[in-house]
Amino acid sequence: MLLLGLYLLETLLTGEIAYYINERFNWLAGVAGFTLLALGVINVIALLSEPESSEPAARAAPELLMSAPRVTHGNTARWHALAILSAPLIFGVFLPARPLGSAAISSSGIAFSLNVSSDQVFSIAPTQRNVLDWVRAFSASTNLDEFIGQPADLIGFVYRDARFEDDQEFMVARFTVNCCVADAVAIGVIVRSPQAAELSADDWVRVQGKFEVRDFLGQRTPILIAETIERVPMPERPYLFP
Amino acid sequence: MDFSTQLTLFSTRFLGIFIEAVSFLLLGTIVSGLIEVFVRKEDIARFVPRNLFAAVAAGSFLGFLFPVCECGVVPVTRKLYQKGLPISVGVAFLLAAPVMNLIVFASTYAAFGFGPILIGRFVITFVMAAAVGLLFSLQPSPVGLLQPRALITMAGGSAIASLQLGAPQSIFGQSLMRAARVATDEFFDMGRYLVMGTALAAGMQTFFSQEQIRALASDPSTSVVAMAIMAFVLSICSTTDAILALSFANFGFPAGSLLTFLTFGPMVDIKATLMYLSIFKRRIVIYMVILPLLMSLLFGIFINLNVRF
Numbered sequence: 001m002l003l004l005g006l007y008l009l010e011t012l013l014t015g016e017i018a019y020y021i022n023e024r025f026n027w028l029a030g031v032a033g034f035t036l037l038a039l040g041v042i043n044v045i046a047l048l049s050e051p052e053s054s055e056p057a058a059r060a061a062p063e064l065l066m067s068a069p070r071v072t073h074g075n076t077a078r079w080h081a082l083a084i085l086s087a088p089l090i091f092g093v094f095l096p097a098r099p100l101g102s103a104a105i106s107s108s109g110i111a112f113s114l115n116v117s118s119d120q121v122f123s124i125a126p127t128q129r130n131v132l133d134w135v136r137a138f139s140a141s142t143n144l145d146e147f148i149g150q151p152a153d154l155i156g157f158v159y160r161d162a163r164f165e166d167d168q169e170f171m172v173a174r175f176t177v178n179c180c181v182a183d184a185v186a187i188g189v190i191v192r193s194p195q196a197a198e199l200s201a202d203d204w205v206r207v208q209g210k211f212e213v214r215d216f217l218g219q220r221t222p223i224l225i226a227e228t229i230e231r232v233p234m235p236e237r238p239y240l241f242p
Numbered sequence: 243m244d245f246s247t248q249l250t251l252f253s254t255r256f257l258g259i260f261i262e263a264v265s266f267l268l269l270g271t272i273v274s275g276l277i278e279v280f281v282r283k284e285d286i287a288r289f290v291p292r293n294l295f296a297a298v299a300a301g302s303f304l305g306f307l308f309p310v311c312e313c314g315v316v317p318v319t320r321k322l323y324q325k326g327l328p329i330s331v332g333v334a335f336l337l338a339a340p341v342m343n344l345i346v347f348a349s350t351y352a353a354f355g356f357g358p359i360l361i362g363r364f365v366i367t368f369v370m371a372a373a374v375g376l377l378f379s380l381q382p383s384p385v386g387l388l389q390p391r392a393l394i395t396m397a398g399g400s401a402i403a404s405l406q407l408g409a410p411q412s413i414f415g416q417s418l419m420r421a422a423r424v425a426t427d428e429f430f431d432m433g434r435y436l437v438m439g440t441a442l443a444a445g446m447q448t449f450f451s452q453e454q455i456r457a458l459a460s461d462p463s464t465s466v467v468a469m470a471i472m473a474f475v476l477s478i479c480s481t482t483d484a485i486l487a488l489s490f491a492n493f494g495f496p497a498g499s500l501l502t503f504l505t506f507g508p509m510v511d512i513k514a515t516l517m518y519l520s521i522f523k524r525r526i527v528i529y530m531v532i533l534p535l536l537m538s539l540l541f542g543i544f545i546n547l548n549v550r551f
Contacts, residue, residue: 020258032265035272039429042422084434087441088260095253103247178485181258182447182478185486242485 021180099238102201105186127153131174132240135187147211147222158203177239193226256444263313270314274321275425279417298375301331305339312340316517317428334375340480340508341367353484366505439513443477459494466542469499473507480508498545506538
């Protein structure tokens with residue numbers, strides 16, 4: 001229990017927690033971490049002082065005797081629980097912490113548009129918008145032509161699937177996470193560049209360019225025509241939080 | 243996809259769900275520990291209405307008093323049973339509380355606004371929880387329904403025991419210590435169900451494709467079934483599922499199917515089902531999965547076929 005609390009606090013301190021949950025729940029994980037620590041300490045103290053206190057207590061309150069057999073039989077159950085509860089610790093400590101990437105998308109699909117009606121995004125300057133803002137803008141827009149010629153400056157990871165027949169095209173993608181990674185939804189903006197073939201899946205890139213509207217899979221879709229593409233390190237917060 | 247990629251994916255999802263859920267479980271066990279120490283059996287007996295219907299309805303709305311989600315509600319319900327809460331009231335509370343609270347109201351409002359989805363979600367949840375609760379009142383003896391562990395009343399009527407254990411001036415501190423120890427026990431007891439449920443949910447997400455399920459979106463009845471399966475498999479917290487439902491609306495799922503997702507999901511999903519096993523006998527847990535499933539399917543299909551928004 002102590003260890004579990006320590007682990008929660010450690011993920012918070014190293015920032016790894018951003019791989020798992022939406023940052024607006026960080027405080028909750030922090031509270032939980034400290035609570036686990038406190039409970040752990042209380043139990044250690046209680047265990048250490050038990051030999052002295054348990055006997056007079058049993059004499060003083062006869063009903064406590066009735067629970068005594070349960071305690072011994074509860075011990076094996078407790079070891080089971082302990083073994084199972086250490087599983088998250090083992091996963092957390094021994095496996096490298098990695099955020100979701102391209103491999104996670106193939107099983108859940110990627111969204112070009114979101115059903116989030118938000119006009120606020122239009123008040124953000126085009127070069128300040130991230131992948132989520134653009135996807136929202138595309139969804140809220142009634143006339144895609146308004147995006148033609150707009151400049152964009154995006155950071156995301158490279159994603160391709162079988163639908164991308166032209167090897168000059170790929171997607172600069174991000175995951176959005178509302179609560180924790182269980183509800184992660186992948187979103188992306190299509191990018192066109194002669195350099196595209198040099199990039200491999202999951203590379204983090206910064207793409208600057210201007211939008212055009214072209215056909216993609218038979219649908220008129222805004223496509224970012226890249227002017228520069230540079231490789232960048234993965235951001236500290238790999239997910240976007242809507 | 244090779245094995246190590248899948249393992250890291252599984253690990254990330256597993257830890258994500260676990261970190262999120264364990265915080266809520268911990269809150270629930272602490273509330274439960276405080277109930278153990280500070281609420282007496284007589285208090286429960288006094289506050290539960292005599293009339294069966296009123297009692298079950300009160301149970302359904304109890305969530306507004308104890309704001310707990312589906313992870314936190316399990317230890318609280320079990321503790322209330324140990325304090326003598328009638329089975330039917332507890333069942334209504336257990337099923338309704340994950341939706342019937344202000345946090346979920348706020349998140350559903352944020353996602354869908356004030357409209358048919360918001361109203362439908364609360365009304366249908368109430369009807370389902372109350373109906374299952376009433377059904378359970380036909381079997382008033384708890385012995386046949388509950389796990390032995392959930393029946394044991396912990397020794398001592400709280401304050402009396404600690405009075406004999408410690409010096410009079412530290413009764414409150416003693417009680418808090420006892421609450422902490424009860425909370426620890428509960429945490430270990432329920433935590434293993436949470437870990438197993440989380441592992442299953444993460445495994446399903448990693449090893450099964452959601453694409454086939456999404457392909458069912460257009461049909462008014464299969465899309466309802468698809469949403470029920472999604473709700474069960476994803477096991478996401480009821481406080482945020484509304485926002486995910488919004489993304490399903492994007493894939494073309496109609497309102498009735500979304501309501502199935504939003505009412506069935508908080509009551510029954512992989513991790514909640516496993517945690518129910520810490521209160522109820524296995525046979526009863528099966529009822530508690532199947533009854534809400536059938537009702538939410540019927541509601542969903544009926545709305546898809548007959549109601550136009």
